[in-house]
Amino acid sequence: GENVEQHPSTLSVQEGDSAVIKCTYSDSASNYFPWYKQELGKGPQLIIDIRSNVGEKKDQRIAVTLNKTAKHFSLHITETQPEDSAVYFCAASTGFGNEKLTFGTGTRLTIIP
Amino acid sequence: DAGITQSPRHKVTETGTPVTLRCHQTENHRYMYWYRQDPGHGLRLIHYSYGVKDTDKGEVSDGYSVSRSKTEDFLLTLESATSSQTSVYFCAISGDKNGAEAFFGQGTRLTVV
Numbered sequence: 001g002e003n004v005e006q007h008p009s010t011l012s013v014q015e016g017d018s019a020v021i022k023c024t025y026s027d028s029a030s031n032y033f034p035w036y037k038q039e040l041g042k043g044p045q046l047i048i049d050i051r052s053n054v055g056e057k058k059d060q061r062i063a064v065t066l067n068k069t070a071k072h073f074s075l076h077i078t079e080t081q082p083e084d085s086a087v088y089f090c091a092a093s094t095g096f097g098n099e100k101l102t103f104g105t106g107t108r109l110t111i112i113p
Numbered sequence: 114d115a116g117i118t119q120s121p122r123h124k125v126t127e128t129g130t131p132v133t134l135r136c137h138q139t140e141n142h143r144y145m146y147w148y149r150q151d152p153g154h155g156l157r158l159i160h161y162s163y164g165v166k167d168t169d170k171g172e173v174s175d176g177y178s179v180s181r182s183k184t185e186d187f188l189l190t191l192e193s194a195t196s197s198q199t200s201v202y203f204c205a206i207s208g209d210k211n212g213a214e215a216f217f218g219q220g221t222r223l224t225v226v
Contacts, residue, residue, distance in 0.1 A: 001172075006155075034214075043117075043203050043217030044156065089155055101215075102172075103155035 002027040004092050006104030014112050019080055021107045023090035024072040032093040033073050035064060037086045044089060048075070085111045116140050117218040119204050125224045132191040134221050136204030144207045145187040146215070147179060149200040156203065162187055194225045
């Protein structure tokens, strides 16, 4: 089955700097790659996603890039703010729906004021 | 926030007892999912439902059963709880199978002693 590896497991950056979280996947059939943000005591929330027919997608300070050849995708957060502190999960789907989502193990991002 | 309510939010139970967790949605979404979240493992799919009385197994379904008799309710049952089922359980819903955004509930922290 699909295997998703996520790095780093923890990341601390100064407020205003950029943060990058990387994921690799094993199944070349994967075609949907969402990123979730989980704040303490809450459920994960989708922040951005990308499909395999697109190489990059941006939404304000957040961007995701996908390299299908290398089978990796990354989350980029620019101009980080204290409210960006959370656990971030990447995921990959080999099917057409969320039932086949395989999650990474998460990255705890801390923004240092 | 999407209308998802998980109950109970916290539960302590003894090994060998049956436990039922409830997920209730007010969004009339077709798809519902149960995940468990454990340190070092991210989120893993237990079971999912694609309609009333239509369910299927996920990655870690052993020891769990589900039922969906109404669109709005998805029940997860641990027939005989074990310590390895101590975890945080999340319910999620989505309205479309083709990679639509999944909305997560607040989670249920279950401790089996």
